[in-house]
Amino acid sequence: MQARTPNAAMVAIQSQVPEDAMTAGILGTSRSGQGVRIRADGLIVTVGYLVIEAEQVWVTSDDGRGTPAYVIAQDYDSGLALLGVSMPIGEEYLKPGTCMNLSAGDQVLICRHGEEAPGSHKLIAVQEFAGRWEYLLDEALYTAPAIENWAGAALLNEDGEVCAIGSLMLEIPVTAFETTQGNMFIPLELITPWIDELCLHGRRQIPPRPWLGTLIQEYEGKLVLVGIYNHCPAHAAGLSPGDIIVAVNDEPVTSLPDMLRKVWSLGSAGIAIPLTITRAGKLLRYVVHSIDRAAYHSPKMTALN
Template structure:
């Protein structure tokens, strides 16, 4: 595999976000990472947290040329973001691979927008639950980790795009710890791409969102914090609360908690949750919301 040839399809992404944007406090107002050219007209796939609510986006190729971009679409469920170059990039588009056929042990390479490459291997394909109400049924994990992971391209031995870099995590095995990357599989893009291009979001009712950051501790779901403007805060949920039930069903971990919330109906559904706080149990009724409704809409530059 000629890795340097494929590196031309990965660009650096720099986005500026308004100070009053909903995600400015948690993700910052200046975000930098990478994106991958997936279409000859300059369509760039990246990880959504880099460009959500952006008022300015700039794309830079490895030839140093800088082109303005438009934050086209962001999908909450997969985490993917799309940016449309507003001028010619003149870089080849990467061919989308099949992440379903990738398996543990496969050699891969992770490449960022500055051409930095990390030869790696797939070390796991498994469920991933993120504290920000995010769940992948089967994420890809690679090691060694690329240390500029956000929006980086995961490429297989045939030069096909298998996924987009999202996180750097720590994996413990046999008493040893090592850094790994979590990659969003490219197959999640295929069924939603047309909707994202034509509508800016997937054509289905949005999931209910609570606005609660949570973690799993010994099987318990513990609230870390709540978004001040979100539904959970309005209902009285607090950091430190342990969520034990949703609609009279016991919660069996973070992923199970999310699935129970999401099957309760579309955004706007009322979600009864049973919480343990300071040794006492109580029920709260959280009127969920559409997370996208809190975000600034993309504006053409």
């Protein structure tokens, strides 16, 4: 049944990730946050990094009931994940909705596990977000003031539907010279039309984007390679931290979003990506043989005792 109060649909999430997992060094091996039930069968949506590469997941309802859970789907393009539960711990859920009618300046409600009622926050921007882990949203929602325990929080639209999922705390520009601390939310409608497909196959049935295995940061107008995952395409190609990316397929790149779009425009996972870089003042050209990101982040679930 639909939740009598929004917070009744929230669940706490705890996950354990192996020490040798690729994301362990960045995200840790013990992760905690929350998610929200979006169907009466207990289907939970949360932010993907809470459960990426997890071998154990535990969820707890608002009334304290707990159960092991498992990853049904990871959608790397959106950064969202779907979870199933081993035992029912509640049927109350929030209906998925749209962010289309929200605009900067609106007041929105944010639900978190463990709170009696949603909190009121201001939507201060709806704009692009680029993450250094080869991640790009055309439109993300930015709210203030900042909240703690943001990972997997539920943002509600004017109809009381969950329309976005909490992802980050960050400094948000409000003027050319001023920032404020707030949170970034991922629109749920990025996966809503494909939820049944995700539940059936664990992913959308579309060609996966090419993945290089890089961490890239914009710094003083340059795209600096600040990290590379071991045994990933960029590592195999010979790229190194500190390299500066200047072109993709001989086309100059001006920003991280520009670079990512140019990489993805070349084809799906498996395509060869020509990169031009500078290293110690020298102009160098490499070809990176991309792969499907999911091949490196497939969860290996084990039962919790």
